[in-house]
Every structure is written in C-alpha cells, then in structure tokens.
C-alpha cells in the first residue's frame with residue numbers, strides 16, 4: 001500500500017534498522033508489559049515492540065495509515081489502534097488491571113511540547129516513557145541551571161521525572177529526512193515526588209512567570225506576585241535570573257505564593 005508522508009502530520013518515518021534496534025534495546029520490552037505507542041506511522045518501532053510483548057495499543061491520527069498498520073502487523077500479535085489526536089486522547093482509558101503502562105513515541109516535532117504536558121496529567125498511570133524528539137528539545141528537557149537551554153520545559157519535566165538523554169539520531173535515518181538532529185530521551189516518573197509542592201497549579205504558573213522574560217530578573221518577572229522582600233525572605237536573590245534557580249527554589253517561591261493566598 002502506497003502512502004505519501006504528510007508534512008502536516010509531522011511524518012518522518014524511521015527506516016534505519018540499526019537505530020530501530022538501538023531504540024528497542026534501550027526500551028528493553030518484556031513479554032506481557034503494557035505498551036502504548038503514540039504515532040506508530042507504518043510501524044517501524046511498533047513491529048519489534050509487538051514481537052516482544054505480544055500486544056500493544058497505538059494512537060495514530062492519520063487514518064490512511066490504519067490499514068497499512070493492520071496489514072503489516074496483525075500477524076504478530078494483538079494490535080489495538082486508536083485513531084485519534086494524541087493531544088486530546090484520554091490515556092487513562094488504556095489502563096488494564098490497574099497496571100501502569102509504558103509509553104513510546106517517535107513524536108511529531110511540532111506537537112512535542114504540548115504532548116509532553118498532556119502526558120504529565122496521566123503520570124500516575126505511566127511507568128516510563130521513551131521518545132524520539134528534536135535533539136534541541138531533548139537538550140532543553142535535560143538542561144541544568146545556569147545553561148542557555150535551561151527553562152520552563154527543563155523545570156517542569158525534571159520536577160515530574162528523571163530525564164535521561166540516550167543518543168542522537170541523524171536526519172538520514174528517516175524518510176523524508178527532517179532538517180534537524182533527533183535524540184532519544186527516557187523519562188521515568190519519580191516514584192515519590194522529591195519536592196513538596198503545596199499547589200501544583202500555582203507551581204506551574206510560577207515557573208512560567210519566572211521565565212516569561214528570560215533576560216529579566218526575578219524581581220521584574222514576579223513584580224505583580226511577590227515583593228522584593230518576600231523573595232529575599234526565601235534566601236533567593238531577587239536580582240538573579242530564573243535560569244540560575246534550582247527546581248527546589250522554584251518550589252519555595254511557589255509555596256510562598258500559595259501561603260499568601
């Protein structure tokens with residue numbers, strides 16, 4: 001069955017067997033584990049996963065790929081295709097026997113950040129996640145304070161998960177080749193969250209606010225929320241930039257705001 005890759009669905013299909021093997025090796029799928037794949041495409045990663053575990057749920061937006069997936073993969077195990085937009089998909093419907101599931105995806109790069117935030121709302125159901133993303137996005141997710149790439153995405157991802165950049169994948173491994181390098185990232189939700197956030201909604205808002213103008217000081221970005229004295233009382237210099245703060249310091253600021261409400 002012929003299928004023209006579609007740009008609007010962010011379609012770059014993996015065809016490099018070495019890379020596919022490396023990804024599967026990193027995921028280390030075991031028989032009987034619950035797997036959910038987002039954007040299976042024509043099944044480059046789905047095929048070895050299905051062989052290893054025997055059944056899989058996939059969420060794919062492009063309805064033209066569905067007959068191709070069935071044709072390529074049905075003989076290998078139980079393939080359940082959910083034709084849907086992953087950004088709106090209720091992943092909690094895939095929980096079986098109260099067991100958390102593992103998430104895998106070579107994600108369309110244009111939706112990767114909103115999709116990561118969407119998945120955060122299902123973290124109690126997720127045991128781990130492996131994604132292929134634009135390398136630059138993986139670098140931002142894994143960045144530490146005092147680096148140019150450290151920002152809202154780093155803080156929010158590392159607040160919820162252990163973030164590990166695994167390896168880089170070059171454009172030539174895909175058809176059509178993307179314009180940028182890609183990287184595989186592993187996300188492991190913290191078994192118990194190491195931070196004591198009073199109100200996660202306020203925490204998320206404060207992180208966004210602190211980075212709203214990267215080059216401005218905390219005092220400036222938080223002007224309407226906390227006074228200079230209130231920031232100082234946390235032992236944080238109001239004249240510094242958000243990119244110098246540890247996650248625990250964002251937590252302190254957020255909890256201070258919560259306590260004032």
Ligand code: SAH
Pocket residue numbers: 009010011012013014015038039040041042043044045059060061062065084085086087105106107108111
């Ligand atoms: N995993 C495959 C395909 C990667 S391309 C491979 O590695 O070869 C990205 C895939 O995500 C495509 O199949 C595309 O149709 C699908 N996709 C794009 N937007 C989506 C969305 N919002 N929800 C679910 N799938 C989506």
